[in-house]
Amino acid sequence: MSYITDKVVTNEYVMPYIRFGKGKKTLVILPGLSVQSVLPSAAAIEKQYEIFCADYTVYLFDRREDIPEKYSVSDMAADTAKAIKELGLSDICLFGVSQGGMIALIIAAEYPNLVKKLAFGSSTACVTEGSSAVLKEWLSYALEGNAEKLYLSFGEKLYTKKFFEKFSDAFIYISKTVTETDLKRFITIAKGCEGFDVRDKICRINCPVLAIGDTGDKVLGAESTPAMAELFKDNPSFEMYMYSGFGHAAYDTAPDYTQRLYGFFNK
Helix, strand or coil: CCCEEEEEECCCCEEEEEEECCCCEEEEEECCCCCCCCHHHHHHHHHHCHHHCCCEEEEEECCCCCCCCCCCHHHHHHHHHHHHHHCCCCCEEEEEECHHHHHHHHHHHHCCCCEEEEEEECCCCECCHHHHHHHHHHHHHHHHCCHHHHHHHHHHHHCCHHHHHHHHHHHHHHHCCCCHHHHHHHHHHHHCCCCCECHHHHHHCCCCEEEEEECCCCCCCCCHHHHHHHHCCCCCCEEEEEECCCCCCHHHHCCCHHHHHHHHHCC
């Protein structure tokens, strides 16, 4: 494995990222909301996206370090876009999942010159009452300092029943590594989703777009991805694909997910 862990340092903040692959094209991945940083899983992430490594240089950005007390998805998008530009990246293929998809939508709308193609998985242009209820449940456990309940709720909501039952002990084990700093950071980032609504910005996105969802999404609801088709109705290059049986985290569990992304970005 050849991944590199590095940081973008600006005048306002520091943003960690991982980089792998040696291709001339650029893929930027934005992960979803997580209890702990995904960067320690860099080797597994590189393996998951190895199909891209020959043709692409892949960047996965974490959220910034030392996040402010209030940090909206729009703030996350502005900081990520600045980090992308600081690295001299342009004409990128951009892929975000869940909250990362929300960030990607804003970047594509606000910084169209950066994005060549956009894909997002298990995401939305508007946090509804239903998805807000899931966020509130997670926030309640985090505010209680109950990492075990938080991780178990994460596992139960993100994955299928079969997957969750198989790995529930692993979720409990990982929860024991969660620190107070992790929980505080999670609370701030999760609250950043509150009131998220960029439906009025979708008309600005004219690049090719792929939306991927799952009919069993228990976080955002099965209707969240199909609702995007109406928002993108004036974009002739919009595509949608719906899985069934993989849950919200289809981006981690559907066996052909990365191949599907690769096919879209290489059309």
